[in-house]
Amino acid sequence: MRSDDLLAESHSLPRHEAERLLAAATGRNRSQVVLGFDVTEAEAAEFRSFIRRRGSDEPLQYIEGTVPFGPVTVRVDDRVLVPRPETEYLFELLTSRPGSPSVIVDLCTGSGNLALALKATFPDAEVYATDLSGDALSVARMNAEKNDLDVTFLDGDLFDPLPDHLRESVDLLVANPPYLAESEVADLPRDVLMEPRGALVAGPAGDELVERIGRDAALWLSPGGTVACEVSEFHADVVISYFKDIEASVVKDLAGRDRFVVGVRTVE
Numbered sequence: 646m647r648s649d650d651l652l653a654e655s656h657s658l659p660r661h662e663a664e665r666l667l668a669a670a671t672g673r674n675r676s677q678v679v680l681g682f683d684v685t686e687a688e689a690a691e692f693r694s695f696i697r698r699r700g701s702d703e704p705l706q707y708i709e710g711t712v713p714f715g716p717v718t719v720r721v722d723d724r725v726l727v728p729r730p731e732t733e734y735l736f737e738l739l740t741s742r743p744g745s746p747s748v749i750v751d752l753c754t755g756s757g758n759l760a761l762a763l764k765a766t767f768p769d770a771e772v773y774a775t776d777l778s779g780d781a782l783s784v785a786r787m788n789a790e791k792n793d794l795d796v797t798f799l800d801g802d803l804f805d806p807l808p809d810h811l812r813e814s815v816d817l818l819v820a821n822p823p824y825l826a827e828s829e830v831a832d833l834p835r836d837v838l839m840e841p842r843g844a845l846v847a848g849p850a851g852d853e854l855v856e857r858i859g860r861d862a863a864l865w866l867s868p869g870g871t872v873a874c875e876v877s878e879f880h881a882d883v884v885i886s887y888f889k890d891i892e893a894s895v896v897k898d899l900a901g902r903d904r905f906v907v908g909v910r911t912v913e
């Protein structure tokens with residue numbers, strides 16, 4: 646069977662999604678898919694099962710199984726949030742600045758995407774990452790192994806599992822915490838609802854975790870160290886005041902939305 650005939654069967658999906666799923670099902674790249682090729686029975690069966698899963702609103706990236714993120718590729722499944730382009734943009738912003746951090750911490754690491762991309766970029770840095778979800782940490786540790794990168798993953802609430810000796814010595818603190826309010830869940834697209842709720846929702850207000858990160862960041866940052874936290878565009882004006890002893894500003898994403906708080910620990 647020709648790949649074009651198979652793609653024609655999947656008219657319920659946008660063409661670009663069907664092409665991505667065909668590439669994933671057959672181990673081909675997108676250019677090969679666009680050019681067309683002969684598909685085996687087994688490949689066709691795999692593709693059709695992928696189409697059914699996507700038809701049940703499973704996130705495309707869970708079906709594909711991997712997501713490229715800066716210099717790394719991470720495996721993703723329903724234990725972790727799918728890394729978003731906005732977060733990759735934050736990574737690019739942070740790594741395009743001069744200087745090399747020696748100690749990096751990633752709070753709320755999920756699949757480990759930020760921690761691993763930062764370790765790949767700054768191979769001499771000590772990198773620590775925390776998450777409250779043991780399931781997410783299993784994925785992150787698998788991703789460290791797949792990418793052959795040495796990151797210390799710690800199980801626990803925000804800063805709690807970090808070793809004490811890191812106090813006032815973190816040069817770069819990054820976080821993409823959950824930042825949705827409980828009331829926002831009802832409006833989420835169905836595929837987003839299949840991602841772990843604990844990765845999306847922070848509490849009744851949505852900014853609970855950002856507030857705690859802002860309150861304690863300066864206790865862990867080295868003098869002049871940088872904190873960068875992804876936030877909801879609806880909280881950006883409020884959350885900046887949560888960052889104590891930090892000279893912070895709001896940074897926009899590529900779509901012009903207020904999506905990050907980036908700041909430097911002020912030195913007295």
Ligand SMILES: C[S@@+](CC[C@H](N)C(=O)[O-])C[C@H]1O[C@@H](n2cnc3c(N)ncnc32)[C@H](O)[C@@H]1O
Pocket residue numbers: 725726727728729732752753754755756757758759775776777778781801802803821822823824843844845854
């Ligand atoms: C929005 S996801 C971010 C995942 C990844 N860093 C990314 O950018 O794609 C948030 C992650 O924070 C974790 N999390 C939620 N509450 C936490 C807490 N109090 N302390 C540490 N991690 C937490 C969730 O388990 C989830 O993996």
